[in-house]
Amino acid sequence: MSALHLTVVSDAICPWCWIGKRRLDQALAILADHQPDLAFEVSFFPFMLNPDMPAEGVDRASYRAAKFGSVERSRELDARVAAAGAECGLEFRHDLMTRTPNTTNAHRLARFAAEQDRQRAVIEATFRAYFNEGRDIGDAAVLAEIGAASGMDHDATLARLRSGEAVDEVRAQAASASRAGITGVPSFVLNRHFLFSGAQPVETIADALVAAARHPAIAAAG
Incomplete structure (x- = not known):
């Protein structure tokens, strides 16, 4: 069987997208051992949780307090994310995150990385830079270092990041995902067939990939 194309619709400031990526990586490792006839080519498609975010980003604490109603509620959600991340080996350092960035540039970097077959590594490094190191992933200089x-x-x-290259294309792709009905990320699409949204458990991801990969219509769509 030829490799099936798995598209992960994701945003660089979505903590559940980092968790979902880690769980996907773990699921693919399981399938490599137990379903060796299945192969998946993974790519990432841009989504913007905050499409109207100022280019320079905003103060994270005040933004999230306004978004969720209070600082306390924001901290509760951060604690939930941190606990889920710890279960799969990720450390979230919310104490280091001072700004909520615009993610257009991060998506552009991922697009450029895909041209060099480095997208998955760059996506992982971008998540780590923001969620573990508290770096400003809206800044071109920071992203160039990540790349x-x-x-x-x-x-x-x-x-390339300091030019206007691919800005319109990335924003158009993110808008197209919303128009297609995707409202939450991460979302997973196999051979153009929507599978599910959310950072599902590893076993759920693995089972869903096997079932979809062995469905004749989905396999043929590749």
Whole structure:
């Protein structure tokens, strides 16, 4: 069987997207051992939870207090995320996150990385930079460093990020995901067939991938 294309619709500031990616990685490792005839090509498609976010981002604490009604409620949600992340080996450092960024540039970096077959590494590094290190992933210089650490040329990447290249394309893709009915991320699409949304348990992801991959219509759609 040829590789099936698995698209993960995701946003760089969605904590459940990092958790979902880690659980997906674990599910794919299980399938590699127990379903060796199945192969998946994974790519990431942009989604923007905050499409109207200012380009420079905003103060995270005040933004989330306004969004969720109070600082206390925001902290409760952060604690829930941190606990879920710890279960799959991720450490969330909410104490280091001072800004909520606009993610257009992060999605552009992921797009450029895909051209060099480095997208999954860059996506992981971007999540880690924000959620574990508290870095501003809306900043082109920060993103160029992330790309360089994943094998991309630093200066070329920085120049592309500082240009207007792919800004409209990334925003259009994110808008198209919303128009297609995707309201929550991460969402998973196999050979253009929507599977599910949310950071599902590892076993649920693995079972869903096997069932979908062995469905004749989905397999043929590749």
